[in-house]
Amino acid sequence: MTKTMKIILYISLVLLLGVILFFLVVFYGNPISKILANRSADEYLSTHYTDLDLVRERAYYNFNDGTYYVRIWDKKSIDTKFYLSFDSFGKFKYDSYSERLFNTYSRYVLFLNALADEIAKDSGLDFEIWLGPDDEINYSSYLTLDQDFDADNLPSKVKADFKSYAEKPSLDDLMDGLKKVYEVLKERNIAVKSYSGLVIPNADKKDDGEAETWKNAVSVNDVPEKVIVDGDMEKLKKIYDKGNEILHK
Template identity: 70%
Template sequence: MKGLKSLSLFLSILLIFFAVLIILTFFGNPISRLVAEVAANKYLKTHYTDLDLERDRVYYDFKDGSYVVRLQDKNSIDTNFNLRFNSFGKMKRDTYDERLFNTYRRYIDFLYDLGEEIAKDNGLDFEVWLRPDNDFDYKAHLTLDQDFDADNLPSKVKVDFKAYAEKPSLDDLMSGLKKVYEALKERNIAVKSYSGLVIPNDDKEEDGKAETWKNAISVNDVPEEVIVDGDMDALRRLFDEGNKILHK
């Protein structure tokens, strides 16, 4: 009986140990969190005193073991950044200088919404996405807190569409490309290239998403002139080249 009690006590202690270990792994050490809070207070007494900052409580990021303070300037939509400390309150990273990336993310979201708007306004029965051209240097062309205007975008865009058809064909791809081209031309939006994906109707789920893309056909980075000329031979070459890369 005594041995069973000892075993039970041991297992209880072991269970508590693992529970504490899990808590520390995912939520951090409350003492270290307090140390980070004190370190952040000290740091902000001499940094960013010109900003009207809101701040969250320190939280633990188990992915890199940092104790993080999130900050937001009330007068700037894009000036949100964080301070990261180790468990001893030593600064690991200050992301203030990276805040222009927040502007870039807003631009990406703006283009996403613009794609939806264009599809709706033109009565397109498929999805359209706009995204910045791959060569776009946001650090050189965006400014913090910038407002975006659909009639004066700061970059060329890449356009993608996703449609459904009974038996997807290159004709379906060209048809979709032409519709998207005309819609973007009407809005006078500068496009770097077009891409399309056509999925069989049989692979369409009730929510409009594709159950699988394995039976779909797609083409990437189609130049404008191929669409304007309706050049099916050029579209075929781009399609074949894409398949070669996909199946390497």
């Protein structure tokens, strides 16, 4: 190998190493900045939340916002999970401790998802249902940190939704599904804020039971309980028409 070829090879290797290091820093952050973030986190926690039994992870880099994060949690609390964020110089940016109640809310959402599956199975429904928190009320007004959830005593009203299939979906199919959902939830004494439903043509049903497309389906949102109890097709149609107007604006 000639001297010129050796020089070219050396330069190529240096350039390749530079490119690799560049991408490592871009996607995984600067090692020195991580050290600074870890040090700053230690200093911050030495004067904050000293009454908690905290565990923290090492700093990691988020290339989306160029920030270094340190995840922290309390061993004695299921919901006290938060993070501290720092810039590349280890300067403090944000503490998410005050937002930890959102972790309770997330657990509540998962609890309602599991409860919906349980109710659908126990009631022998031939379609899917979902339950979700009443989103018109801020969860901070009815949830407490580390709260346990009881299916017989939910902390809030819920919004109920279903998805079913029919040969030629119609408002009658929607009302039929809404009534079935109303009945099974009434049996469980679950307070419902409003009901929604989606009926998809059998022709649009895939082999795995999902929908290939929803464009040929009929759906309705936020139906009051009274409309279902009264079987009021006229009011159901008004809600359906209003929803279509908003959808196609």
